[in-house]
Amino acid sequence: MDIQAALLRDVHADFSIETVQLDTPQADEVLVEVVATGLCHTDLAVRDGVFPIPAMPNILGHEGAGVVVATGSSVRKLKVGDHVALSFASCGACPSCEAGSPAHCDNFLPANFLGRRPDGSCTHHQHGQEINACFFGQSSFASHALVKERHAVKVPGDVPLELLGPLGCGIQTGAGTILNHLKPSPGSSVAIFGAGAVGLSAVMAAKIAGCATIIAVDVQPARLVLAQELGATHVINGREADAVARIKEITGAGVDFVVEATGVPQVVAQSIRCGRRMGQVALLGMGKMDAALPLVLGDLMTGVVIRYVIEGDSVPETFIPQLIDYYRQGRFPFDRLIEFYELDNINDAVRDTEAGRTIKPVIRMPRRSTQTRGDRQ
Ligand SMILES: [Zn+2]
Numbered sequence: 001m002d003i004q005a006a007l008l009r010d011v012h013a014d015f016s017i018e019t020v021q022l023d024t025p026q027a028d029e030v031l032v033e034v035v036a037t038g039l040c041h042t043d044l045a046v047r048d049g050v051f052p053i054p055a056m057p058n059i060l061g062h063e064g065a066g067v068v069v070a071t072g073s074s075v076r077k078l079k080v081g082d083h084v085a086l087s088f089a090s091c092g093a094c095p096s097c098e099a100g101s102p103a104h105c106d107n108f109l110p111a112n113f114l115g116r117r118p119d120g121s122c123t124h125h126q127h128g129q130e131i132n133a134c135f136f137g138q139s140s141f142a143s144h145a146l147v148k149e150r151h152a153v154k155v156p157g158d159v160p161l162e163l164l165g166p167l168g169c170g171i172q173t174g175a176g177t178i179l180n181h182l183k184p185s186p187g188s189s190v191a192i193f194g195a196g197a198v199g200l201s202a203v204m205a206a207k208i209a210g211c212a213t214i215i216a217v218d219v220q221p222a223r224l225v226l227a228q229e230l231g232a233t234h235v236i237n238g239r240e241a242d243a244v245a246r247i248k249e250i251t252g253a254g255v256d257f258v259v260e261a262t263g264v265p266q267v268v269a270q271s272i273r274c275g276r277r278m279g280q281v282a283l284l285g286m287g288k289m290d291a292a293l294p295l296v297l298g299d300l301m302t303g304v305v306i307r308y309v310i311e312g313d314s315v316p317e318t319f320i321p322q323l324i325d326y327y328r329q330g331r332f333p334f335d336r337l338i339e340f341y342e343l344d345n346i347n348d349a350v351r352d353t354e355a356g357r358t359i360k361p362v363i364r365m366p367r368r369s370t371q372t373r374g375d376r377q
């Protein structure tokens, strides 16, 4: 079938809205009419060649939400008309997947970055030429996506579907790092470096977890104001103050838990220095893969425990509905991070997020089928 998609034709290029042809669902796939999809920093890191992907052109996008419009012959969990949020792909068969850690799937790279299905077949074509897609198992910068049933998460029909895509990556990464990985006990302290969509999701989750001290560090005053509104008890402008010294001043011995969401080497080093003895640091930032960290051995002698956390250690099928419950309870107002753009304006969304004007851009797709029109105002 013909679909509209935002193609990336070259490294650093603008996205180009074009018509491409999408395959029919295989047995374990569903066809999703995409309602909206978040723009995540990983999309831009891939666009810029920071993270390797197959040859151009490519269709990116990995925070899709939409409506199931067709199902493959072996699909049992989903049916036509279901609302779904799309998350990262995992194989379901390796030791990590079987142990309940799909974000650390042994096949994470081929499942999400191969450009085609795990069996090597290509899902998208244009004038008979193959287009690389299957990005995070979805390539949702498009009006439609083909997705394995395994990573399409059924969501309630009464929550605005156009909000829900970012739960599949950026927002579950920040919130899951707190709630699934660090699991701070009530009353503990946490510092969060970077108050973008990931960091602010961590702030909201730290409040849900009952942290008594929640310190947000960023260089943009507007983001620090929002961090306070979402639950930060203290904010530090990293341009104006020495964040490590200020965190030690606030906490005395250093902070119990740290979330580093910037990927900037100097900030990563700061995040490792500001913890108390035996404190825990979760690294999430997507930076240059070969960047060296400005650390010395003595920085590690506090016994600090450091782990890079992928996708918030989430099992999307259970964690996304949990986040939606918190949203309904008014405890996780992630909609405050979102600004909407139409597909034709996707390059404006990129510019606004790169300039720091928008925290979480969400791209709305043009709607065609009558079946799904009623759910959008
Ligand atoms: Zn796996």
Ligand SMILES: [Zn+2]
Binding pocket: 040, 041, 042, 043, 062, 169, 170
């Ligand atoms: Zn992402």
